[in-house]
Amino acid sequence: MSEAERLHRHLIGQQGSRRSLNTPALVLDLDMLDRNIAEMATFAKAHKVNLRPHSKTHKSADIARRQIKAGALGVCCAKLGEAEALGEAGVESLHITSPVVTPQAITRLIELNGKIGGLMVVVDHAANVDALAAAAVKAGKPLTVVVDIDPGMHRTGVATPDGVVELVRKVTQQKSLKYAGVQFYCGRHQHIKDFAERKASIEERTEYLKGILAKLEAAGLKPGIVTGSGTGTHFIDAKLGVFTELQVGSYVFMDHEYNICDLRGLDRPTFEQALQIDARVVSANTAGMVTVDAGLKAMATESGPPQVLKGAIEGSTTRFMGDEHLAVIAPEGKAAPGLAEQVILTPPHCDPTVNLYESYHVVKGDTLVEIWSVTGRGRSR
């Protein structure tokens, strides 16, 4: 039994039980989550593009199943370990978006391929193609691969158009590998705040991708799948119509980094901030300022301190006060919350925040309704 279940299982279904959670607690608003999932599913359907949401955001079999139920083909995983965790939990159809290259990891990949139906993995190097092909031959089941294209950020992917054609050709020459398509993820473009600026920059990158797709087609190597995109560019990418599937991740939760981006040029948020952190005031001895129990260990911090969603007067700000503590500062002349009061925060960056917790406390309104495990927590190998 998880710690969250031990402490909070008895609260499930009790009206108002969110207020009794021990804090800090990772809380997921179920109605908001479901509205976000439905909104993206409807959008994809209307634009005739498939969805394969990225599970790196939530690492949760429960959420993956909800996305698939709403129409997604499956989910993406950032790492082999995440794919193993979701596979163990019964989620089939997994695409691993980072290369798997070491002999020990390739052994595990081939094992997973033997166990689940729809596994795909990216490749971006000839030596990796050889290694995967050799391992798949031994196992006797073909491995489906997607060639990763570097969009210019030099994280992963083949760096040149001719290099892509060459690698795809090599993949097609391996009997034990199945060429499914290409991946193109423009990570740097996702968080450009201004819609017009984001649109112009992604259009430029899409022209580059189209040039590669034309070369592949001319060489008789047309990809079945063109996968990529993210929450920041999904709207623009779907209109451009080059991707056959979208790998959107963060839309399910919407952290602050994303919430300040105008995703659809509408000047209002499209998705809701479903992921929250409940904290409590543990010290209230300074006028206009209190200390709550959610510090550096309670959330990812590289994007700054969290926003206050509820529990403190509008305009309140936060400042980290160390590993365990956060200051909540009321606007000039206003009162801060009282001792032991609940303060609800929205994390600056969801993915690494989720990885700090073993469980989601799933709420409807202010009632705890379920506890879900963070299935792939820490499975980053």
Ligand SMILES: Cc1ncc(COP(=O)(O)O)c(C=O)c1O
């Ligand atoms: C390869 C890849 N695809 C898709 C995503 C999902 O992007 P987002 O969270 O911006 O929707 C990510 C996120 O980092 C990613 O690395």
